[in-house]
Amino acid sequence: MPKKKSIQFDIVTIFPNVFSEYFNSTILARAQKKKLIKINILDLRKFAKKSDPHKSVDDRPYGGGPGMILMFEPIAKALKSIKRTKKARIIMTAPEGKKLTQKEAKRLSQYDQLIILCGRYEGFDSRVEELIDEKISIGKYVLAGGELPAMVITETVARHVPGVVGHDEALTEETFSKGDDYVEYPQYTRPETVKHGRKKLSVPKVLLSGDHAKIKDWRDKNKKK
Ligand SMILES: C[S@@+](CC[C@H](N)C(=O)[O-])C[C@H]1O[C@@H](n2cnc3c(N)ncnc32)[C@H](O)[C@@H]1O
Incomplete structure (x- = not known):
């Protein structure tokens, strides 16, 4: 029998607690119970310098300017700690990234594992881009962090895993399913x-x-x- 399709989502964040209520309710809770998806939340602060009692993961920008920047090293360590499947994709949430559409969500659902980095403050040290496969934006506006985008990406991609949506045929009829202009x-x-x-x-x-x-x-x- 062919293996049932499933996707693992690994979300790296400094706010690990904000996900539980949503992911443990809704269709995503049922999808996890049915093992159609697996969601791991990684607390970025656990990858801060061991010697740092404040568990800092951000610092001031070189050259000056407002706000703080997420440091390269904790993110590199967090990514290293994640066991990868063969078809894994590392996504940075970023306002300037590729816009998430139904078509993009379907494309991303072809991977076995999506590792999603949630930014905060003024964003990531630019060198983090060396560690990722692509940047995804959920729209042309700026949020305070990547947690909502990570939830949006997770839900919209998970809906393309067979069995996650109650009636799979809903996916072939709904808005955008037949192109960007198609409306149900x-x-x-x-x-x-x-x-x-x-x-x-x-x-x-x-x-x-x-x-x-x-x-x-x-x-x-x-x-x-
Ligand atoms: C305040 S934003 C940083 C904005 C950055 N200084 C800029 O001007 O592009 C902090 C984080 O929120 C996330 N974020 C904000 N808006 C987003 C969007 N539209 N799509 C995806 N991620 C977004 C990203 O992870 C980003 O690093």
């Missing part, structure tokens, strides 16, 4: 009619018809606005 059709559930102020909002009749060909035709012609 409008969806309705009970009741058939709802009141909104003076308006009565009813479900399109065709969806109640039970005629699958007509429903498909309607869905092909209608997009969510």
